Amino acid sequence: MADIIGCVTTSHVPAIAKAIARGQQDEPYWKPWFDGFEPVHRWLARAKPDVAVVVYNDHGLNFFLDTLPTFAVGAAPEYRSADEGWNIPTVRPFPGDQPLSWHIINSVVAADFDVTMCQQMVVDHAVCNPMALLWPGGGEWPVRIVPVEINTVQFPFPSAARCYEFGAAIGRAVAAYPEDLRVVVIGTGGLSHQLDGERAGFINKEFDRKFMATLIEDPTWAAQFSTMELMEQAGTQGIELILWLTARATLGAVRQVAATYHVPISNTAAGMMLLEPAA
Numbered sequence: 001m002a003d004i005i006g007c008v009t010t011s012h013v014p015a016i017a018k019a020i021a022r023g024q025q026d027e028p029y030w031k032p033w034f035d036g037f038e039p040v041h042r043w044l045a046r047a048k049p050d051v052a053v054v055v056y057n058d059h060g061l062n063f064f065l066d067t068l069p070t071f072a073v074g075a076a077p078e079y080r081s082a083d084e085g086w087n088i089p090t091v092r093p094f095p096g097d098q099p100l101s102w103h104i105i106n107s108v109v110a111a112d113f114d115v116t117m118c119q120q121m122v123v124d125h126a127v128c129n130p131m132a133l134l135w136p137g138g139g140e141w142p143v144r145i146v147p148v149e150i151n152t153v154q155f156p157f158p159s160a161a162r163c164y165e166f167g168a169a170i171g172r173a174v175a176a177y178p179e180d181l182r183v184v185v186i187g188t189g190g191l192s193h194q195l196d197g198e199r200a201g202f203i204n205k206e207f208d209r210k211f212m213a214t215l216i217e218d219p220t221w222a223a224q225f226s227t228m229e230l231m232e233q234a235g236t237q238g239i240e241l242i243l244w245l246t247a248r249a250t251l252g253a254v255r256q257v258a259a260t261y262h263v264p265i266s267n268t269a270a271g272m273m274l275l276e277p278a279a
């Protein structure tokens with residue numbers, strides 16, 4: 001049977017890709033952030049996942065304001081990146097896992113999550129940057145991916161509680177997949193940030209810390225808040241923390257393997273957590 005061996009949540013700020021392209025990982029400003037991933041690299045080398053289910057938000061590359069699904073799941077043979085206007089390099093294509101994609105789609109639709117099915121899909125910095133952070137250094141990607149996209153771009157957004165249930169449904173789907181696969185779930189975005197408007201630059205360290213702590217022991221804590229309450233606490237783009245929540249909800253009890261919090265990267269309080277199932 002397939003097994004979710006862990007969950008990695010990380011910010012996806014475009015500036016990360018610029019730092020990678022310029023080889024700035026060891027510069028004083030960037031070093032703590034990139035060093036934070038060393039335990040993740042060691043864990044991945046041991047855990048050897050076959051597939052990454054990547055819970056992310058498209059920022060206007062594949063979907064635009066004219067046609068915007070609430071939940072979408074990729075079922076493509078591969079996923080390419082493309083120019084988004086951030087002046088960051090495109091990355092080598094990610095191989096898909098179509099049988100697992102269709103299994104997840106069938107399972108979550110049966111559980112009343114009526115997702116949009118995408119047999120072709122380009123992926124933006126919200127997929128590419130976390131993948132480059134987890135598997136730096138180029139060469140073939142060592143995992144296939146199943147992209148799971150959630151709208152955080154145009155109102156109305158799905159509630160945190162609904163995202164939590166969606167994540168739990170994905171977790172049950174993977175656990176019921178008959179093939180022996182090692183699956184890592186990645187949740188991208190966050191933590192607190194606001195890129196525009198009167199509160200541009202808003203960061204809430206206290207809320208981020210509480211969110212990270214509860215993600216381990218009490219993940220339904222964040223699910224109690226409305227979209228507006230979350231945006232008030234975490235900034236308008238901080239709503240991306242629903243992607244962390246969805247990824248976390250694929251697992252039951254967890255323990256933390258590693259975490260980092262680096263403030264700010266660009267306008268964002270950048271965080272990373274690696275969680276694995278509690279023994």
Ligand code: DHB
Nearest residue numbers: 012013014265266267268
């Ligand atoms: C930034 C953060 C994001 O999450 C994003 O998608 C784009 C930009 C930023 O802080 O610059």
Ligand code: FE
Nearest residue numbers: 012126189240
């Ligand atoms: Fe973002």
